[in-house]
Amino acid sequence: MKLTILGSGTAVPSKERFSSSYLIEAGGKRLLADCSATAVARLAERNIDFGSIDAVAVTHFHPDHFAGLLPFVQARYVGELQVRPVLHRPLALFGPPSLRQRWHKLREVMWVEPNEFAPLSFFESDEPCRIGTVVIQPFPVRHVEWFPSYGYRFSHGAASLVYTGDAGPVQEDRFFEMIAGADCLLIEAAARQPGQTHLTVEQAIEIGQRSGAKKTVLTHLRDNQVTDAQAIASRYASQDIEIATDGMEIVF
Numbered sequence: 001m002k003l004t005i006l007g008s009g010t011a012v013p014s015k016e017r018f019s020s021s022y023l024i025e026a027g028g029k030r031l032l033a034d035c036s037a038t039a040v041a042r043l044a045e046r047n048i049d050f051g052s053i054d055a056v057a058v059t060h061f062h063p064d065h066f067a068g069l070l071p072f073v074q075a076r077y078v079g080e081l082q083v084r085p086v087l088h089r090p091l092a093l094f095g096p097p098s099l100r101q102r103w104h105k106l107r108e109v110m111w112v113e114p115n116e117f118a119p120l121s122f123f124e125s126d127e128p129c130r131i132g133t134v135v136i137q138p139f140p141v142r143h144v145e146w147f148p149s150y151g152y153r154f155s156h157g158a159a160s161l162v163y164t165g166d167a168g169p170v171q172e173d174r175f176f177e178m179i180a181g182a183d184c185l186l187i188e189a190a191a192r193q194p195g196q197t198h199l200t201v202e203q204a205i206e207i208g209q210r211s212g213a214k215k216t217v218l219t220h221l222r223d224n225q226v227t228d229a230q231a232i233a234s235r236y237a238s239q240d241i242e243i244a245t246d247g248m249e250i251v252f
């Protein structure tokens with residue numbers, strides 16, 4: 001399994017850190033976890049054919065995780081029109097309940113051509129699902145009260161990756177069951193101070209420690225948080241902790 005960080009930043013992208021998006025490759029499949037407005041730019045930069053993505057797993061509906069979904073699907077659709085014979089590849093969309101309804105609202109505003117349809121399938125439940133030999137297990141995450149949020153556990157053979165999306169420090173037991181013992185825990189650490197909707201670096205590291213993750217990757221950071229995050233991470237010498245940067249690749 002290979003994780004490529006396409007966007008390790010927050011809602012305020014910088015030159016170094018674009019907003020949330022991650023590419024997961026395993027078993028010949030390609031999946032995106034979150035799709036910010038800057039995701040297509042990072043995919044284009046890496047010469048990744050949009051049509052080669054098999055699934056997108058959206059954690060929640062804040063724009064820095066979700067706003068790139070329509071531009072991504074539309075760019076893929078238009079790109080496929082330019083190749084003969086025209087073949088629109090199926091795309092699976094995973095997300096919390098209301099994903100499909102929100103997608104249709106986006107289409108109403110930004111993609112109005114009535115005869116154009118990308119072959120999309122929507123998965124809004126927290127039941128496990130397969131894309132080829134990759135298992136996707138969504139699980140509920142507490143973030144904000146305005147909509148439900150999911151995290152995802154991706155497994156391929158013995159390899160596992162957990163991505164939390166945005167998460168507050170108080171979570172249900174199921175959250176801790178689902179994140180337990182991952183090879184790689186990709187966890188947000190956006191909060192400067194403890195709060196209800198995001199994790200601080202210390203809280204993220206402690207969740208990583210408690211979960212038994214082999215490697216904890218801290219993400220969703222501003223440029224000016226990185227020095228402090230590195231100093232805090234260095235206090236946990238027994239743990240394998242990395243600070244995500246755009247373009248970072250992790251194979252496990």
Ligand SMILES: [Zn+2]
Pocket residue numbers: 060062143166
């Ligand atoms: Zn959020």
